[in-house]
Structure formats: C-alpha cells, structure tokens
Amino acid sequence: MGFQTILHNVSEGPITVLLIITIPLCIAATILRFVASRRAGRTVGWEDTFAALALMAFLVYSGLALAGFAITGGKATADFSLDEAVKTSKMAYAAAPFFEINQLFAKASLFVLYYRIFSSDRAFAGWIWFLVIIQVCWFIATFFALIFMCVPVSKWWDILGTEDGWCLNDAALLAAEETINSCVDFAMVGLAIAMVRKLKMKAHVKRKLAIVFAIGGLSGILGFVKIGEVYAVPDEDGETNVTNGFWDLLQMATTIFCCCAPIYKTILPPEGFWTRFKASIISFSRTSRLNKSTEGSQKFSNSSQGPFQPSSNWPRFHGGTQRDYTWAEVSTVDELPLGNLYQDHPNQVTKTVQIQQTDEMV
Known part of the structure; x- marks a missing residue:
C-alpha cells in the first residue's frame, strides 16, 4: 500500500x-x-x-x-x-x-x-x-x-x-x-x-x-x-x-x-x-504591422517627366492606402538633379523645394 x-x-x-x-x-x-x-x-x-x-x-x-x-x-x-x-x-x-x-x-x-x-x-x-x-x-x-x-x-x-x-x-x-x-x-x-x-x-x-x-x-x-x-x-x-x-x-x-x-x-x-499595459501592447502591435507593411511596399519609379525626382525613401501607395498616418517629405535643391533648370535660366539664383504630402483621415 x-x-x-x-x-x-x-x-x-x-x-x-x-x-x-x-x-x-x-x-x-x-x-x-x-x-x-x-x-x-x-x-x-x-x-x-x-x-x-x-x-x-x-x-x-x-x-x-x-x-x-x-x-x-x-x-x-x-x-x-x-x-x-x-x-x-x-x-x-x-x-x-x-x-x-x-x-x-x-x-x-x-x-x-x-x-x-x-x-x-x-x-x-x-x-x-x-x-x-x-x-x-x-x-x-x-x-x-x-x-x-x-x-x-x-x-x-x-x-x-x-x-x-x-x-x-x-x-x-x-x-x-x-x-x-x-x-x-x-x-x-x-x-x-x-x-x-x-x-x-x-x-x-x-x-x-x-x-x-x-x-x-x-x-x-x-x-x-x-x-x-x-x-x-x-x-x-x-x-x-x-x-x-x-x-x-x-x-x-x-x-x-x-x-x-x-x-x-x-x-x-x-x-x-493594466490599462497602460494594454495600451502598450496595442501600440507595439500597430508599430509591428506598420514596419512590415513599409518593408514590403515598393519604391516610386523614376519619373520621365519634369526635372524633379522623388526621394528614394518616400513610400508608394497603390490604389489608396493602408496607412493611418500623415506622411510628408521635404527635399532641398541640393538633393535634386537640376541640370535642365540651370540651363534654361543661367543668370538666375534659384532655390527650389519639393514638398509631397499625403493626408489620411481615419
């Protein structure tokens, strides 16, 4: 026993x-x-x-x-x-x-x-x-x-x-x-x-x-x-x-x-x-999804029209967007190929800024 x-x-x-x-x-x-x-x-x-x-x-x-x-x-x-x-x-x-x-x-x-x-x-x-x-x-x-x-x-x-x-x-x-x-x-x-x-x-x-x-x-x-x-x-x-x-x-x-x-x-x-812990988990989850989506998105292709080329790190949106954020990017003239612009106006001092912005309302 x-x-x-x-x-x-x-x-x-x-x-x-x-x-x-x-x-x-x-x-x-x-x-x-x-x-x-x-x-x-x-x-x-x-x-x-x-x-x-x-x-x-x-x-x-x-x-x-x-x-x-x-x-x-x-x-x-x-x-x-x-x-x-x-x-x-x-x-x-x-x-x-x-x-x-x-x-x-x-x-x-x-x-x-x-x-x-x-x-x-x-x-x-x-x-x-x-x-x-x-x-x-x-x-x-x-x-x-x-x-x-x-x-x-x-x-x-x-x-x-x-x-x-x-x-x-x-x-x-x-x-x-x-x-x-x-x-x-x-x-x-x-x-x-x-x-x-x-x-x-x-x-x-x-x-x-x-x-x-x-x-x-x-x-x-x-x-x-x-x-x-x-x-x-x-x-x-x-x-x-x-x-x-x-x-x-x-x-x-x-x-x-x-x-x-x-x-x-x-x-x-x-x-x-526990309320703050739940908010942190939700924020982490959203950030992870955003990073994965950004890595999988394609870059803008080089445009054949106009003297400006968009920055290489600007995300492309196909058929709308999957983002719930506002994106904005500014590029100065030093970053842009402005050869044609100077040839057309050689005697002018030019300062050019490119602004591209997308607003999403959720």
Missing part, C-alpha cells in the same frame, strides 16, 4: 489532496507578506510574527496528519490493526491543539493590523480590545478542554475501552468552540467594513478594501460548516475525527490567507497598470 492507496481512500484522500494544494500556497502567502512589509518600508513587526506562527501551527497539524496516513497506508479505518489505531489516535491528540494555536495567532495578526491602522478611532480601538479578550479566553478554554478532554488523558487512545475514565462529547465541544470562534470572525469583518466606510477616499477604493476585509468572513462560514458536517457524520470508527480534520485544515489555510491578504497592496501592480 502506498501513495495511490491513500489518495483513493475516501477519508484520507481528500485531506491529502487538500494538503498538497494548501501547504505550498500558505507558505507562499506568508513569504509574500514579509516581502510586502519590506516593500512598504516597515520592519518585521508583531503582526508579521503572528502570521508566521499561524503558518507553523498549520504545518505541524498537516505533518501529523500525513504521518498518520503513512502509518495506516490508506487502509480503511475498520481494517486498522490495534497498534495502528493507537498510533493514529495519539497523533490526532497531538495535532488537535494546533488548530486553536493557528486561530489565535492568525487573528492576533489581524488585531495588530487593525489597531495600527484604525487606532485613532477610540471606539474602534475599544472594540478591538474587547474581541482580543474574547479570543484569548476562547483559546485558553478550548486548548485545555482538548488537552483534558479525556480523564485520564490515555482514555483518548483507549481503542478497546478497557481503561476506566470518561471523555467529553467531542461534537458538543466542537459546536461551542466554533460558534464563538466564527462569531469573532464575523465581528472583525463588520468592524473593518464599518471603519472603511468612514475613510475619505474614492468609492471604488472603499469597495476594494471592503472586499479584502470581507474575505476574513470565509473562516467564520467554514466554522459553521464544520458543525453541520460533524453532526451529519456518524461517530463510528473514527470517521468524525477524520471529517473534522479536513475542515480544520481548510479553515486554518483560509485564516492564513485572510491575515496576509490585506498587506499585499505594495507588491500588486499600481492603479491603472
């Missing part, structure tokens, strides 16, 4: 695919955040440090999940040996608190950012501190609730049920945990949008900022999705834990993107960049 078996496992396969996609994206998102901070001329601050810690928590959780899959080799939960079941349960126990750590540091990064930008508004600063207190209390309560969800702790991986003790209802704990966590997400989004509306800037800029901050609401939505999914999956053979793991990882990845996205403005193209 190998990687292909894991991918085809109905429980482990989706998580593996999710990790293959989100791990590099989350790493890139965090690196770009630091690049954007440097571009803005800021030193690495607490908000950047908290974002990096949120990423580390996500990577630890992901690593433990992949290690568990490597142990079982993609087998169905019902086919686990006792040793495999115990090892994977211990890994699940070790991984569980890192979700809370990720959520704490990701939100802390946003709290510091909001406070740095909007702290001049005393009411907003007060609401930020209120949410910070709620989030810290949430972290302490849920972190220790997970650590001591079973008494004794070893009851968590007591697969055979032979050990005396008890465990909390994990679905009920998840519902309480995610309700508070998601409500804090929605409150942060609402506060940010309310502050953006007060800013004195163009309407389209306000809309863009509101959209960026509203992305944070995705994490809150996923929290309620987790509650519905966990209650919908029968708590048999560890299926609840696997389902919860998938949504935990997706929610952690989302919060990393949410706490990094507001910083990216300094590394994005400036306003009007």
Whole structure:
C-alpha cells in the first residue's frame, strides 16, 4: 500500500489532496507578506510574527496528519490493526491543539493590523480590545478542554475501552468552540467594513478594501460548516475525527490567507497598470504591422517627366492606402538633379523645394 492507496481512500484522500494544494500556497502567502512589509518600508513587526506562527501551527497539524496516513497506508479505518489505531489516535491528540494555536495567532495578526491602522478611532480601538479578550479566553478554554478532554488523558487512545475514565462529547465541544470562534470572525469583518466606510477616499477604493476585509468572513462560514458536517457524520470508527480534520485544515489555510491578504497592496501592480499595459501592447502591435507593411511596399519609379525626382525613401501607395498616418517629405535643391533648370535660366539664383504630402483621415 502506498501513495495511490491513500489518495483513493475516501477519508484520507481528500485531506491529502487538500494538503498538497494548501501547504505550498500558505507558505507562499506568508513569504509574500514579509516581502510586502519590506516593500512598504516597515520592519518585521508583531503582526508579521503572528502570521508566521499561524503558518507553523498549520504545518505541524498537516505533518501529523500525513504521518498518520503513512502509518495506516490508506487502509480503511475498520481494517486498522490495534497498534495502528493507537498510533493514529495519539497523533490526532497531538495535532488537535494546533488548530486553536493557528486561530489565535492568525487573528492576533489581524488585531495588530487593525489597531495600527484604525487606532485613532477610540471606539474602534475599544472594540478591538474587547474581541482580543474574547479570543484569548476562547483559546485558553478550548486548548485545555482538548488537552483534558479525556480523564485520564490515555482514555483518548483507549481503542478497546478497557481503561476506566470518561471523555467529553467531542461534537458538543466542537459546536461551542466554533460558534464563538466564527462569531469573532464575523465581528472583525463588520468592524473593518464599518471603519472603511468612514475613510475619505474614492468609492471604488472603499469597495476594494471592503472586499479584502470581507474575505476574513470565509473562516467564520467554514466554522459553521464544520458543525453541520460533524453532526451529519456518524461517530463510528473514527470517521468524525477524520471529517473534522479536513475542515480544520481548510479553515486554518483560509485564516492564513485572510491575515496576509490585506498587506499585499505594495507588491500588486499600481492603479491603472493594466490599462497602460494594454495600451502598450496595442501600440507595439500597430508599430509591428506598420514596419512590415513599409518593408514590403515598393519604391516610386523614376519619373520621365519634369526635372524633379522623388526621394528614394518616400513610400508608394497603390490604389489608396493602408496607412493611418500623415506622411510628408521635404527635399532641398541640393538633393535634386537640376541640370535642365540651370540651363534654361543661367543668370538666375534659384532655390527650389519639393514638398509631397499625403493626408489620411481615419
């Protein structure tokens, strides 16, 4: 049994695919955040440090999940040996608190950012501190609730049920945990949008900022999705834990993107960049077509009438023109064969100018 078996496992396969996609994206998102901070001329601050810690928590959780899959080799939960079941349960126990750590540091990064930008508004600063207190209390309560969800702790991986003790209802704990966590997400989004509306800037800029901050609401939505999914999956053979793991990882990845996205403005193209880029492409295309057409055009033939010959670099137009430009050329007497003219009027000082011009109206 190998990687292909894991991918085809109905429980482990989706998580593996999710990790293959989100791990590099989350790493890139965090690196770009630091690049954007440097571009803005800021030193690495607490908000950047908290974002990096949120990423580390996500990577630890992901690593433990992949290690568990490597142990079982993609087998169905019902086919686990006792040793495999115990090892994977211990890994699940070790991984569980890192979700809370990720959520704490990701939100802390946003709290510091909001406070740095909007702290001049005393009411907003007060609401930020209120949410910070709620989030810290949430972290302490849920972190220790997970650590001591079973008494004794070893009851968590007591697969055979032979050990005396008890465990909390994990679905009920998840519902309480995610309700508070998601409500804090929605409150942060609402506060940010309310502050953006007060800013004195163009309407389209306000809309863009509101959209960026509203992305944070995705994490809150996923929290309620987790509650519905966990209650919908029968708590048999560890299926609840696997389902919860998938949504935990997706929610952690989302919060990393949410706490990094507001910083990216300094590394994005400036306003009007794409309009100027499109104009440059069109101009280059027209110039290329003009050069090709000019190279393929024929020169004027030497005229047998009159003393003047047109310049050799004057383009000839056959049956109209394919140009959308105005062409004009001036040649002085020094460039023209004026032998006949001097023979006819030998005693006159003559200065002759030839002007040929074509105007095209497009």
